[in-house]
Amino acid sequence: MRLRLAVLLACALPLTAAAAPAPVTPVIALGSVIPAPVQVHQSGPGFRITDRTVIIAPPRARDVADRLGEALRLRVAGHSSGRTGNIALELSRAITEPEGYRLTVNRSGITVRAASNAGLFNGVQTLQQLVPLTGPRTVAGGEIVDHPRFGYRGTMLDLARHFHTPAEVKRHIDEISKFKVNYLHLHLSDDQGWRIQIDSWPRLTTVGGGPGTGVDGVGPGYLTKADYRDLVRYAASRYVTIVPEIDMPGHxxxxxxxxxELTCDGVAPPxxxxxAVGYSSLCIGHENTYGFVEDVIRELAAMTPGPYIHIGGDEAHATTAADYLTFQKRVLPLVAKYGKTAYGWNEIAAAPEARTAVAQYWGLTTTNATLAAAVANGTRVIMSPANLAYIDQKYDPSTPLGLSWAGYIEVRKAYDWDPHTHVAGVPESAVLGVEAPLWSETLRDLDDIEFMAFPxxxxxxxxxxxPSRDWESYRTRLGAYGPRWTARGVDFYRSPQIDWS
Structure with missing residues (x-):
């Protein structure tokens, strides 16, 4: 009888015991963000964001505050009510780095200080990664002091091989700005299509952007000037600068x-x-060529507030070496004539006129004597080595999209190199930054863009x-970021090198 009672009591215990406590959402460590901050000091109690939390910002920073308020679903106010419990955005002369910021968190609130709105925007990107996706929105206590290693942190999107709509480009801008990418290079012309309206040469878009253009004839479309200006404004509101490229004298x-009439014999090619690449060339000896080039540069410069006009210059195999130098001698100064800095692929470094230009290194080797000589003469460099930074290359042989001429580029390979020391003879002082080009030969829609770009x-x-890289730290932080992409519907590649949360 006693044994039966004990058994009955034991069976009843699970029914009467207190319910298990709900799992506690862990607070995200301050240093767990991408990109890794310069300095992190985690200490003291954190701050819990509630529906009563208010974002306080001066009128000059209202655009940054509004974007944060939209992301966190919080009210924005123009001044402090005097009570604690706010998120404050402050412009401060104490911050010396133009894009740098200081993020301070304690139980009374959160403060982001910066010298400029761009710095506040960068601080806000960090803050958003520190807010848990689920559960109490508690941000760890402490301080982050942060600023960029390079002033130029870019990516490129190819609209020529396949046209991507303004809506797709805007969505891409939203995603890249979350990682403090501040330049978007748009490849607007190539052999397969012309994607930007030029009033003085209207058939460029009506023919070059019309039906049947693009790789396999399935990528038609172009940006009107209104479209382009709208993209420029949209990017600027995310502190991203547009760099337009017209590729020439090849492509x-x-x-x-x-x-x-842009050919040497006056006959239109098919x-x-x-x-394929390398088969086309402008006619270097015709004066009409330079009228065309100047018109394009003039109209592009007029609608581009950013500092750069990219004039291509790569794979000009159908142009002789002498003609190539003749072309650059005429064209590089035209960019300066219209108030912009000339920017081109690293082949432009062969021209003496490139001493005031920016050369984008896309080579597969760590030595390039022509580039090193140009750097010694004043040329500055953006690093985009194709075998490391071309994010149109396949991750591995099974990747359904992309090319492989520069090799397979898994996540670690894209991360584990140093732009400052990559090319012999190109010192740290000559490197303006880094860019990840995304070519569109195999891309068709936004999902394709996201799959190849991220992570x-x-x-x-x-x-x-x-300031430095640490693969083990990065792969942990990247794995923890995955659910944020999932929550936003980003179709990213789930690399087997990463333990996705």
């Missing part, structure tokens, strides 16, 4: 289809929708921002 077949772009953004 010009689409322009020559539209305007046969449209091209394949992926690799996050790592290259860290190379551009953080």
């Amino acid at each position: 010009v077949n689409a322009a020559q289809v539209a305007y046969p 449209p091209r929708t394949d992926t 690799r772009l996050a790592g290259i953004a860290e190379l551009g921002w953080s």
Whole structure:
């Protein structure tokens, strides 16, 4: 009888015991963000964001505050009510780095201080990564002091091989700005299509951006000037600067289809929708060529507030070496004539006129004597080595999208290199920054863009921002970031090198 009673009591215990406590959402460590901050001091109690929390900001920083308020679903006020429990954005002369910020968290509130709105925006990106996706929105106590390693932290999107709509480009801007990427290079012309309206040469878009253009003939479309200006404004509101590129003297077949007078014999070439390169060239000896080039540069410069106009210059295999130098001698100064800094692929370094230009290194080797000589003469460099930074390359042989001519680029390979020391003869002082180009030969929609860009772009953004790299730390932080992409519907590549949360 006693044994039966004991058994009955034992069976009843699970029914009468107190319910198990709900799991506690862990507070995210201050240093667990991407890109890694310069200094992190975690200490003291944190701050819990509630529905009563208010974002306080001066009128000059209202755009940053409004964006944070939208992200966190909080009210924004123009001045402090005097009570604690706020998130304060402050412009401060004590911060000396233009894009730097100081993020302070204690039980009374959160303060982001910066010298400029760009710095506040960067601090806000860090803060958003510290707010848990679920459960109590408690931010760990302490302080982050942060600023970028390079002033130029970019990516490129190819609209020429396949046109991507303004809505797709805007969505991409939203994502890249979360990692403090501050330049978006748009590749606007190539053999397969011309994607930007030029009033003085209207057939560039009506023909070069019309039906049947793009790789396989499935990528038609172009940006009107209104579209382009709207993208520039949208990017600027996320502290991203647009860099437009018109590739020349090669990669010009689409322009020559539209305007046969840009060829040496006046005969229009057939449209091209394949992926071959190196077969087209502007006619270097014709004065009409330079009228065309100047018109394009003038109109682009007029609608581009950013400092750079990219003039391409790569893979000009159909242009002789002498003609190439003649072309650059005429064209590089035209960019300065219209108030911009000339920017081109590293082949432009062969021209003496490139001493005031920026050369984008895309080579596969760590030595380039021509580039090193140009740097010694004043040329500055953006690092984009194709075998490390080209995020259109496949992750591995099974990747359904992308190319592989520069090799497979898994997540660690894209992260584990140093832009400052990559090319012999190019010292740290000559490197302006780093860029991850995304070519569109195999891309068709936003999901394709996101799959190839993420997570690799996050790592290259860290190379551009953080003072040093640590793969084990990065792979842990990247794995923890995965649910944020999932929550936003980003179709990212789930690399087997990462333990995704």
